[in-house]
Amino acid sequence: MVLLSGGLDSATVAKIAQAEGFELHALTVDYGQRHKFELEAARRVAAALDVHEHLTVRIDLHYLQGSALTSEREVPKHRDTEAMATGIPVTYVPARNTLFLALALGLAEEREAANIFIGVNAVDYSGYPDCRTAFIKAFENVARLATKAGVENQLDFKIHTPLIDLSKADIIRRGMELGVDYGLTHSCYDPSTDGTSCGACDACLLRLQGFEEAGFTDPLPYVS
Amino acid sequence: MVLLSGGLDSATVAKIAQAEGFELHALTVDYGQRHKFELEAARRVAAALDVHEHLTVRIDLHYLQGSALTSEREVPKHRDTEAMATGIPVTYVPARNTLFLALALGLAEEREAANIFIGVNAVDYSGYPDCRTAFIKAFENVARLATKAGVENQLDFKIHTPLIDLSKADIIRRGMELGVDYGLTHSCYDPSTDGTSCGACDACLLRLQGFEEAGFTDPLPYVS
Numbered sequence: 001m002v003l004l005s006g007g008l009d010s011a012t013v014a015k016i017a018q019a020e021g022f023e024l025h026a027l028t029v030d031y032g033q034r035h036k037f038e039l040e041a042a043r044r045v046a047a048a049l050d051v052h053e054h055l056t057v058r059i060d061l062h063y064l065q066g067s068a069l070t071s072e073r074e075v076p077k078h079r080d081t082e083a084m085a086t087g088i089p090v091t092y093v094p095a096r097n098t099l100f101l102a103l104a105l106g107l108a109e110e111r112e113a114a115n116i117f118i119g120v121n122a123v124d125y126s127g128y129p130d131c132r133t134a135f136i137k138a139f140e141n142v143a144r145l146a147t148k149a150g151v152e153n154q155l156d157f158k159i160h161t162p163l164i165d166l167s168k169a170d171i172i173r174r175g176m177e178l179g180v181d182y183g184l185t186h187s188c189y190d191p192s193t194d195g196t197s198c199g200a201c202d203a204c205l206l207r208l209q210g211f212e213e214a215g216f217t218d219p220l221p222y223v224s
Numbered sequence: 225m226v227l228l229s230g231g232l233d234s235a236t237v238a239k240i241a242q243a244e245g246f247e248l249h250a251l252t253v254d255y256g257q258r259h260k261f262e263l264e265a266a267r268r269v270a271a272a273l274d275v276h277e278h279l280t281v282r283i284d285l286h287y288l289q290g291s292a293l294t295s296e297r298e299v300p301k302h303r304d305t306e307a308m309a310t311g312i313p314v315t316y317v318p319a320r321n322t323l324f325l326a327l328a329l330g331l332a333e334e335r336e337a338a339n340i341f342i343g344v345n346a347v348d349y350s351g352y353p354d355c356r357t358a359f360i361k362a363f364e365n366v367a368r369l370a371t372k373a374g375v376e377n378q379l380d381f382k383i384h385t386p387l388i389d390l391s392k393a394d395i396i397r398r399g400m401e402l403g404v405d406y407g408l409t410h411s412c413y414d415p416s417t418d419g420t421s422c423g424a425c426d427a428c429l430l431r432l433q434g435f436e437e438a439g440f441t442d443p444l445p446y447v448s
Contacts, residue, residue, distance in 0.1 A: 057283065057284060057285075058282075058283070058284055059281065059282070059283040059284075060281060060282055060283075061281075061330070093330070094329070094330040094331070094333040094334050094371060094372070094373075095326055095327075095329040095330035095333060095367075095370055095371055096330070097370065098326040098329060098330075098366055098367075098370045099323070099326040099327060099330060101326075102319055102322040102323040102325075102326040103319075103323060105318070105319040105322060106285070106317070106318035106319035106320070106322075106323060107318070109318040109319060110318050129369065129370060129371055129372055129374065129375040130369075130370040130371070132369070134369050135366065135369040135370050138362070138365045138366045138369050138370075139366055139370075141362045141365070142322060142359065142362045142363055142366050143319075143322075145353065145354075145356070145358050145359040145362050146319055146321065146322045146353060146354040146359050146362075146363075147318060147319055147353060147354070148318070148353055149318075150353070151353040
């Protein structure tokens with residue numbers, strides 16, 4: 001069971017899981033992101049991976065008005081790495097990974113899948129509390145206690161976070177080795193109406209910097 | 225922040241929270257239950273409590289086909305208490321309380337509310353793994369680690385489960401003391417098209433038995 005957003009990280013995670021021999025069940029959460037390009041990217045990535053199934057769950061999180069990703073607050077632009085690393089970004093969505101993992105857990109139990117893959121990363125976005133190992137371990141404990149499958153010991157749930165200690169460049173290097181087509185993915189927080197990436201938001205800057213450090217060219221087009 | 229389903233338990237929990245002096249923010253999750261009577265009941269209960277706000281989050285869990293509450297599987301009828309207490313019921317929805325608490329947590333963080341109330345009960349439905357104290361404590365740990373508010377120590381999240389060790393009769397006695405109008409609530413898993421309770425599913429039987437043991441008459445009408 002892999003959480004697939006359509007971004008660079010989750011596309012890499014899915015490919016890693018497949019390379020490890022897992023049959024992929026992909027879950028995409030449509031939580032009212034400001035644009036649908038990420039969802040389209042998720043469909044492209046799932047198709048390219050030939051996943052066993054790809055489910056999209058819709059959930060309206062507009063009531064969470066504090067986050068730039070679910071509301072009309074402005075996405076910060078042209079910040080340097082230091083500014084990005086300071087504090088928790090405005091793009092933080094309260095309890096998002098808890099919610100995503102809860103959804104994945106329900107589906108994993110239903111499908112009798114013990115292995116959940118999520119593309120959290122503690123390096124570039126150190127500001128997200130729910131991207132750290134302590135959180136993941138705590139959720140693994142919840143998974144064991146919360147489910148029929150966990151309690152009856154049919155399934156020993158494991159949350160896999162193969163990217164957690166990797167830099168963006170490391171992630172891209174790993175994905176390129178495995179043949180991920182990053183041209184299918186979408187990272188930008190603030191794309192043009194045709195879906196072209198802005199090249200200036202934190203997600204674009206981290207991605208571009210990652211490709212540069214890894215020694216590859218990002219196949220995506222950019223506005224700036 | 226109180227999870228309000230429209231059932232007897234959550235109506236009692238909300239009243240208990242109010243009696244303890246909390247301002248109520250109610251969250252109802254519309255997860256594709258087979259009937260909408262529960263949602264209507266939640267609205268009635270929220271209005272009667274004069275809550276500060278009542279939000280309904282829609283989430284489509286039809287992909288979880290294994291549960292009788294989210295699919296077309298038959299609801300068991302006329303079971304005795306022993307049969308109900310054996311194993312995990314078919315009305316179990318995989319990871320439901322994990323999901324509900326994740327939604328409540330996001331909203332609680334957004335609203336700067338540290339106290340989450342949920343009407344879980346380990347007595348009548350001992351078969352639900354996510355109604356036990358061990359699960360609740362594990363989720364509390366997740367809440368602390370998953371959130372900006374928890375990590376920055378602005379909020380020390382507490383999951384309140386005032387009903388967890390009470391029998392249905394005890395819950396009803398407590399609610400009656402506090403003046404809960406149980407005529408506003410809905411418990412039946414399999415109501416008629418006009419919303420009348422069946423009187424034969426596990427939820428109706430436990431409710432009716434609880435009222436009888438508590439020495440009160442259930443104000444709801446029943447088919448049988």
